[in-house]
Amino acid sequence: MTDRSPAVLDSDGLSGHRRVVSPASGLILRPYTPADQAAVLALMECDRLPGQPRTTPAMLGEALKGRCPVDGGWWEELARPTVQVAMDATGTVTGVVSHALRPNDNTGQLLWLHCQEDPRTADALISHTLTMLAPRPVHAFHFASALTLGLEALPVRHRGRTAAALERAGFQGQRQWRYLRADLPAPRLPCLGRVKVKPDPAGQGECRLEGREGRRVVAEAVIGMPAHGIGVLWWIGVLPDARGRGLGRSMLGSALSVLTGLGAAQVILYVDDDEPPGGERDRTAAKSLYRSAGFTEVDQLYVYSLRGGQAP
Structure with missing residues (x-):
């Protein structure tokens, strides 16, 4: 003590x-x-x-x-x-x-x-x-x-x-949390065909990306505007009935592409890690996606x- x-x-x-x-x-x-x-x-x-x-x-x-x-x-x-x-x-x-x-x-x-x-x-x-x-x-x-x-x-x-x-x-x-980072650009990732970028109306330095099929938003991501050459991926999600078609990976590719275009040379993200596998907030699939996209874990x-x- x-x-x-x-x-x-x-x-x-x-x-x-x-x-x-x-x-x-x-x-x-x-x-x-x-x-x-x-x-x-x-x-x-x-x-x-x-x-x-x-x-x-x-x-x-x-x-x-x-x-x-x-x-x-x-x-x-x-x-x-x-x-x-x-x-x-x-x-x-x-x-x-x-x-x-x-x-x-x-x-x-x-x-x-x-x-x-x-x-x-x-x-x-x-x-x-x-x-x-x-x-x-x-x-x-x-x-x-x-x-x-x-x-x-x-x-x-x-x-x-x-x-x-x-x-x-x-x-x-x-x-x-698990704290991950990756270098940019990430050219091997696919991107969605239709993505709308909407600046944060509250002026907090964030942008929301919307992936659309027709008029329907099927995937979203929130990114932080790059600072000191570093971008942040705050959140990414796909509608439940649209999962299993690779939209999460394509949404990730689109988000990293936008960050690269805004001047980011690297990107960081935080993955929830406060529940064991199988729980409501299980992030096993997300961690697998990020790892396959070139992210490495920096720390817990x-x-x-x-x-x-x-x-x-």
């Missing part, structure tokens, strides 16, 4: 902010300041996954404000996030964590955390977050943030030490919950 020693508060004479000294780790935790931007961006770069863009100052700025183009409605339910950094004895920033309260159900939310996968720093940041949010239940990595292109939940293969730190603190993980994504809301 994570060390539960009480933290020591003192005053940071340079910044004017209160800081926390964690006796177990020897780290100092204090509020984020603009002077930390370069160090925090470097930490995020260490955790960047294939298919994800480099985090920019603008993306970090949106995350600090608690805004995100994906899962935006969930972010609107949160109080303004608190962001803390961890420093070692030399003053080097070794980690950063963001958390917030959700007033409508009085839960704590650990939104994002980066620490170069250093267990000592991960333990200190998580322990401090639980102290700040206690005695509420706490959820971790439940939302996509502005730091990524829709990456919701924690990639446990790339972030195994962070996952282990959460478990040491009492969190329980649940598998949610887990969300975490601490039901008891224990304080460290």
Whole structure:
């Protein structure tokens, strides 16, 4: 279990902010300041996954404000996030964590955390977050943030030490998504003969593709407009009575063709992975389709919950 020693508060004479000294780790935790931007961006770069863009100052700025183009409605339910950094004895920033309260159900939310996968720093940041949010239940990595292109939940293969730190603190993980990527173009895939592209009327940077037979829409896909040369396939579907004729594969080919035409050099997608095969949300067929189309799995994504809301 994570060390539960009480933290020591003192005053940071340079910044004017209160800081926390964690006796177990020897780290100092204090509020984020603009002077930390370069160090925090470097930490995020260490955790960047294939298919994800480099985090920019603008993306970090949106995350600090608690805004995100994906899962935006969930972010609107949160109080303004608190962001803390961890420093070692030399003053080097070794980690950063963001958390917030959700007033409508009085839960704590650990939104994002980066620490170069250093267990000592991960333990200190998580322990401090639980102290700040206690005695509420706490959820971790439940939302996509502005730091990524829709990456919701924690990639446990790339972030195994962070996952282990959460478990040491009492969190329980649940598998949610498989994260896949592919290079573009994908010329070997067939395309539908008639596809209508409709921009998102809400202006969220998405397009809906409709595959038609006569006046009837038989297949649909939703794509994210490419950013930094990366497109997102959010969703693809075929009417039940039109399945078994290869329309899903052709709809996929059409979606990837549109993304290529919009300037994407690679594409990512997230496949539901929270039910065993045979369940209502079984994605076995979808995963087989994506694999045959050249997608490779980058990681499995887990969300975490601490039901008891224990304080460290």
